[in-house]
Amino acid sequence: MTEETLQVFIDGVSRYFEHTKDNDLRVGTPYLADNCAPVSMDYTGLIGVSGSNKGCVYFTAPKAMLRHLILSLGEPDTSDENMVDLVGEVANTISGNARRELGKNFMISVPVVVSGAPGKIHLPTELRSYVVPTTWRSYNAAVVICLQH
Amino acid sequence: MKLDFGKYRGIIVSVALFLLLDASVLLMNFYISFEISEDAVGVNLAGRQRMLSQRMMKSLLDLDAADSVEQRQLAMAELSQTVALFDNTLRAFASGGETLSAEGHGVMLGAVNSPAGRQALEEAKTLWLPFLQRLDPLIDRHSLGGDASYAARLHNAVAYGRANNLTLLRLMNALTVDLENVAASKAKRLRLIQTVGISLAVLNFFIIMFHFLRQLRESDSKIELARQETREILDTVNEGLFLLDRDQHIGSQYSHALLNILGQRELEGVAFAELLDGIVSDRDRNTAAGFIKLLFDPRKKQKLIGDLNPLRQVEVHIPQPDGSFANKHLSFGFSRVVIDGEIVHVLVTVQDISRQIKLADELEAAKVQGEEQLELLSTILQSNGDLLRHFLSNSFASFQKINGLLKQPAKTHQQYIDKANQIFALIHNYKGEAAALELHRFARQAHQFEELLDGLRRSAELSGNDFLGLVVHLNKLIAQTETIQGLVEKLGTLGLSGTSQVASSSATYAYPHWSLFAEQVAERQGKEVELLCSGFNDVPLPKTMEAALNTLTVQLIRNAISHGIETPEQRRLAQKPPRGEVDVRLLARADGSIQLSVEDDGDGIDRQAVIDTAVDRGLIDGAAAESLDSKAIMNLIFHPQLSTRSEVDEDAGRGVGMHAIREVVRELGGRVTIQSRRGRGTRFQLFFPAEINAVKSAA
Numbered sequence: 001m002t003e004e005t006l007q008v009f010i011d012g013v014s015r016y017f018e019h020t021k022d023n024d025l026r027v028g029t030p031y032l033a034d035n036c037a038p039v040s041m042d043y044t045g046l047i048g049v050s051g052s053n054k055g056c057v058y059f060t061a062p063k064a065m066l067r068h069l070i071l072s073l074g075e076p077d078t079s080d081e082n083m084v085d086l087v088g089e090v091a092n093t094i095s096g097n098a099r100r101e102l103g104k105n106f107m108i109s110v111p112v113v114v115s116g117a118p119g120k121i122h123l124p125t126e127l128r129s130y131v132v133p134t135t136w137r138s139y140n141a142a143v144v145i146c147l148q149h
Numbered sequence: 150m151k152l153d154f155g156k157y158r159g160i161i162v163s164v165a166l167f168l169l170l171d172a173s174v175l176l177m178n179f180y181i182s183f184e185i186s187e188d189a190v191g192v193n194l195a196g197r198q199r200m201l202s203q204r205m206m207k208s209l210l211d212l213d214a215a216d217s218v219e220q221r222q223l224a225m226a227e228l229s230q231t232v233a234l235f236d237n238t239l240r241a242f243a244s245g246g247e248t249l250s251a252e253g254h255g256v257m258l259g260a261v262n263s264p265a266g267r268q269a270l271e272e273a274k275t276l277w278l279p280f281l282q283r284l285d286p287l288i289d290r291h292s293l294g295g296d297a298s299y300a301a302r303l304h305n306a307v308a309y310g311r312a313n314n315l316t317l318l319r320l321m322n323a324l325t326v327d328l329e330n331v332a333a334s335k336a337k338r339l340r341l342i343q344t345v346g347i348s349l350a351v352l353n354f355f356i357i358m359f360h361f362l363r364q365l366r367e368s369d370s371k372i373e374l375a376r377q378e379t380r381e382i383l384d385t386v387n388e389g390l391f392l393l394d395r396d397q398h399i400g401s402q403y404s405h406a407l408l409n410i411l412g413q414r415e416l417e418g419v420a421f422a423e424l425l426d427g428i429v430s431d432r433d434r435n436t437a438a439g440f441i442k443l444l445f446d447p448r449k450k451q452k453l454i455g456d457l458n459p460l461r462q463v464e465v466h467i468p469q470p471d472g473s474f475a476n477k478h479l480s481f482g483f484s485r486v487v488i489d490g491e492i493v494h495v496l497v498t499v500q501d502i503s504r505q506i507k508l509a510d511e512l513e514a515a516k517v518q519g520e521e522q523l524e525l526l527s528t529i530l531q532s533n534g535d536l537l538r539h540f541l542s543n544s545f546a547s548f549q550k551i552n553g554l555l556k557q558p559a560k561t562h563q564q565y566i567d568k569a570n571q572i573f574a575l576i577h578n579y580k581g582e583a584a585a586l587e588l589h590r591f592a593r594q595a596h597q598f599e600e601l602l603d604g605l606r607r608s609a610e611l612s613g614n615d616f617l618g619l620v621v622h623l624n625k626l627i628a629q630t631e632t633i634q635g636l637v638e639k640l641g642t643l644g645l646s647g648t649s650q651v652a653s654s655s656a657t658y659a660y661p662h663w664s665l666f667a668e669q670v671a672e673r674q675g676k677e678v679e680l681l682c683s684g685f686n687d688v689p690l691p692k693t694m695e696a697a698l699n700t701l702t703v704q705l706i707r708n709a710i711s712h713g714i715e716t717p718e719q720r721r722l723a724q725k726p727p728r729g730e731v732d733v734r735l736l737a738r739a740d741g742s743i744q745l746s747v748e749d750d751g752d753g754i755d756r757q758a759v760i761d762t763a764v765d766r767g768l769i770d771g772a773a774a775e776s777l778d779s780k781a782i783m784n785l786i787f788h789p790q791l792s793t794r795s796e797v798d799e800d801a802g803r804g805v806g807m808h809a810i811r812e813v814v815r816e817l818g819g820r821v822t823i824q825s826r827r828g829r830g831t832r833f834q835l836f837f838p839a840e841i842n843a844v845k846s847a848a
Contacts, residue, residue, distance in 0.1 A: 130620060
């Protein structure tokens with residue numbers, strides 16, 4: 001997996017935040033994480049990738065951030081459903097960006113939103129995933145990329 | 150469609166026979182009914198003869214008994230009419246001819262042929278002719294009536310009539326009966342013919358029914374059997390099979406495997422382009438449509454256009470119910486189906502060649518990996534197993550530390566620079582150890598890693614995203630280190646190389662690799678050096694301490710050669726032997742503390758060069774440089790961005806070496822001292838407290 005590929009996924013998230021009022025999504029230093037203990041917060045929007053690179057990419061964020069984000073988008077309803085929708089939308093933007101940039105070798109599935117315990121995300125344990133911490137306002141979220149080459 | 154007459158000849162002949170029979174019966178019916186109707190006329194006229202014979206007799210008797218002229222004329226008229234009619238009719242019966250019907254029309258009668266009829270007619274003729282001879286004069290002379298001869302002739306006729314009247318009646322009756330019998334026999338024959346004809350027709354019908362029903366049943370069962378066989382083949386075959394018509398639609402029969410391969414439920418009548426939609430690229434789909442069109446063109450040679458098949462080997466992405474995609478490699482084959490010289494269909498075969506492709510890919514990957522592993526393997530086999538294990542465990546520890554550093558949040562540029570510097574120190578030590586063990590591949594990669602870091606350190610503005618390339622590189626390093634560890638473990642179980650476990654005590658610890666390493670560094674720099682080691686096998690050390698000492702020693706040896714030892718030329722000019730010496734000693738003091746010293750007989754530290762470099766790099770300003778004391782100058786050596794070497798190479802130049810050393814020593818709770826005399830040499834002394842050693846060993 002190349003730096004360029006990773007960048008496409010990170011850009012996907014940044015692209016989503018460009019539409020928010022506070023478009024300053026700050027990208028932290030990426031690091032590696034063992035897949036035995038995947039990074040996961042309250043809500044996770046996950047897209048599966050097949051093709052020459054197999055695996056998944058997900059955006060995970062805490063409730064507080066999503067609530068704030070919903071409000072900043074001018075939507076007063078901060079229900080769980082809306083949070084799920086929002087995370088799904090971020091995942092959708094990631095997948096749209098990846099489709100456009102990476103072409104047909106990356107077959108990307110419809111986003112799935114997982115909420116709650118990190119145990120619900122299963123990643124191939126023999127691989128490490130790239131964790132890209134992001135900060136929006138004072139909230140920490142992350143883009144996690146785990147692709148087999 | 151052309152009708153196959155041969156196949157249907159039986160039924161055509163049978164039906165024709167059926168019609169012929171019906172027509173024959175109808176024809177016979179016409180003919181015989183016509184004859185019967187003729188016979189009926191005969192029977193009627195024969196009956197009239199009976200009546201005429203009696204009327205004739207009555208007229209004769211009336212004539213005989215007539216009192217007046219009117220009566221006589223009436224009787225005569227009657228007699229004349231009846232005689233003429235009787236005679237005429239009798240002749241017609243006897244030899245065929247015309248007579249008058251009851252209605253007064255002329256009617257043709259055929260001569261009676263039956264023996265009984267002929268006999269009755271002959272007898273009647275025998276009686277009738279004499280009678281007629283007696284009657285004729287009466288009728289002719291009628292106008293002369295009243296004379297004596299007339300009376301005598303009348304009397305004669307009456308007498309003859311009386312004598313033969315009943316016989317004549319009987320004969321005419323016999324004729325009537327005979328004619329009736331002939332008609333009845335004809336009617337009987339007609340019935341018989343009809344019965345036989347209809348029976349034959351019915352028989353024929355049943356033959357047709359049974360024969361053809363059986364044939365139908367047989368052909369039905371043959372068709373069913375063939376259908377069953379086709380179904381079995383289509384259900385069992387592993388390839389996808391189907392036919393395409395000229396409009397490129399899928400036929401009704403296709404193999405079960407096709408559904409599995411393409412993940413579809415129903416394909417009958419589906420357009421081929423629709424089938425490919427979304428699973429192959431639009432370009433391939435359009436090319437395939439054009440290709441199939443060519444296949445239907447009889448002027449194009451199949452062999453020549455075969456290479457145009459865009460789906461010979463194609464990667465498809467089949468949507469799954471859960472929204473994901475199944476990746477497959479498929480091979481589509483196309484063949485014309487020619488019947489009577491006409492291309493009616495194109496047979497398409499679809500094979501799932503994912504496994505073959507995967508195997509080929511794996512083979513290729515294994516080949517590449519094998520080559521890499523072979524290189525690693527030769528390195529491992531040449532290395533000291535224990536050292537290698539040290540190296541590996543050190544490496545993982547370093548990688549973990551690097552990853553930990555990456556993970557630490559940073560906001561300001563300086564924080565990012567610090568992060569880069571800390572990572573640099575770790576990777577630099579790793580590089581040194583890799584080089585010392587002659588793991589050149591790792592040393593090279595660590596060097597690339599350093600280059601990336603160096604790029605970062607020079608950036609005016611740093612952000613987290615800039616570290617992305619570094620993380621990718623780190624992942625690669627970890628993966629390769631894992632590979633080599635896997636190999637070492639495998640070799641360990643095979644009992645190969647020096648990889649068998651040794652006790653944690655370093656009683657047999659040997660450092661031949663340092664000498665080798667020193668020689669290599671010296672060779673690269675055009676220097677000559679001899680490495681002297683002592684004390685390492687006398688001081689028992691815990692594993693962690695061993696690893697740290699190894700890292701430090703390697704780094705210090707490299708520094709001593711790179712920075713201290715002069716080239717043989719320079720040494721000769723300085724009245725020194727051309728071969729420099731690096732003396733490495735490990736001492737254990739009575740209080741348990743450890744002292745490592747690395748001393749070279751090189752040129753010593755050029756304090757002015759250190760100050761100039763520090764000023765050049767902006768680490769200190771010119772004014773501050775003036776007031777630096779000896780200790781402060783020595784301290785500059787440990788700054789992460791100081792190196793007095795003008796060129797960067799695998800061994801030195803980035804100035805991180807001393808910084809990395811101090812980081813490790815600090816982590817172990819030790820301290821570093823430097824003693825240096827210009828032109829005489831430099832001694833680095835590293836002191837480690839006993840408790841650290843004890844704590845580490847307990848851990």
